[in-house]
Amino acid sequence: MIDAEKKVFARSPVLEPNLTHYCPGCGHGIAHRLVAEAIEHYGIRERTVCVAPVGCSVLAYKYIAIDMSEAAHGRAPAVATGIKRARPELFVMTYQGDGDLAAIGTAEIVHAANRGENISVVFVNNAVYGMTGGQMAPTTTLGQKTTTTPTGRTMQNEGGPIKVCEMLSALDGPSYIARVTVNKPAAVRKARQAVLTAFGRQLEGKGFSLVEILSPCPTYWRMPPVKAMAAIDEWMVKVFPLGVFKDKESAGARNEKT
């Protein structure tokens, strides 16, 4: 029997009832929802502070009903460090794109990870700069055409894509590092689990956690949304394999429960 009164799905109360400005088929909306649902899951909305990046998700504060701070381009992990050290009782996260985290903010993310800073990072990798109009990102793959690599990225001229999870998992500081994607329901379920695990690490005081989300950018991949979703499996995952790269207590964990 179907109970017509039983509510099986609702928008997370952590999400604001606003339409997003993202392009059709963009992955940010799904990533936002995963973040909001994880905050709801742990019941931490009233003590969460998120540091928003510079890039497409600069307007994330309109969509997630939590305290937020701006950061200069790339500096989100440093701003988050300042907030977390000042108020360790808060749950502190950054939400960063690939240009923000892996180009201009490389120093900040490496050192926050290396300190085992007890923050959580949601890293949205779509292999291109969206906000500024489709330029090469640090994660743009070899051969990928962008407005600043019109004939395709080459190893000789620009070097290869930076693999953030692989790079950061070489450090002793991080507690949990995983790469997921959101291109189909099964992948979204795995992504949800990874975000929950990452946030849980901070709440348990186990130190730095990061979830990289491979996310479609139909606009600057110059393909329709459905094709962009398929392209993640056909192309992106081959360069950026999915999986858990680090799963242990940070060597520097202070075990302070948040």
Place this chain on the structure above:
Amino acid sequence: MSGNDAVVEGAIRADVDCYFGYPITPQNEIIGGMAARLPPLGKVFLQSESELAAISMVHGAAAAGKRTMTTSSSPGVSLMQEGISYLAGTQLPAVIVNVQRGGPGLGNISPSQGDYFQSTRGGGHGDYYTITLAPDSVQEMLDFTVRAFDLADRYRTPVVVLADGRLGQMMEPVELGDPAPVRRIEKPWALTGAKDRPPHFLCSMRLPPGDLAEHNRELQKVYREIERREPDGESYQTADAKIVFVAYGTCARLCREAIDTLRDEGLRAGLFRPITLWPFPRKKLQASLKKAKRIVVVELSAGQLIEDVQLSSADRLPIEFVGRMGGESPSVKELVALGRKLLQKKRKSAAKGKHR
């Protein structure tokens, strides 16, 4: 104690919560002192990976409503300009101590006052100012650090204490006395988690052009209020002075010594010392120029303070300029000789006038 030690003492007396910094000469005693003294007091000390990160950590701690500061020297402060602009745009209180060294570029580690423009004209991008305090003694390194925190909180703005390598390194006795009561104020705008209130978003960003114009007008309103209430400067022997030296920081000390010698010789010289470089104490300077025939600006730069002096006295008086760069400094003897020359020439020409 040294001037750098005095900054640490001042920060503790101001009940600083969080310090973030990156090593650079000639201010390393500050970061070392903070590392030794803050953690036992239950306060946060963290050495950052760069000055860019240090000022961003300050941004985070300030956003969380805490008293926070960083210290650096000229090349490091250049890197911090990004963050200082964001602090100003976001209206976050923070203290930045710049123990200036010679530039441009890597320059050297000798005392300099070459960052006057950077500090008094905003320094980074956009329309903003930072209150700039200029100590001239180890005592003031301590006192102005405390004062900087109070001003930062009152106006929700970054405040710069502009010292130089000589003030940082030199040792002087300091009156400690009992610490003044710490003036904490409520920060209802801080990020503490959206409990029983709507979420806060602290940012400098205002994408719609009308919103940004309005935000800028609000910022300028605060700057006008600071200009009305906070200009500060000190006059020394200016009541009857025919020549008035204008200098700040270490140069003010040299001028004071020169003036004492000139006064012993019966020559009427005085000093005006701006204490707030921004807002520049124009009215106080003008008041100290009542009998002046000539101004002598002395600074460790190619001529930066002199522009504010020109703007203040509206070029009514001739200005002599003594500027040294790259770690050089004028000697007291040289300033006395200049004072003698200017004052005695005046006597001679006055005498000539009578004969005619």
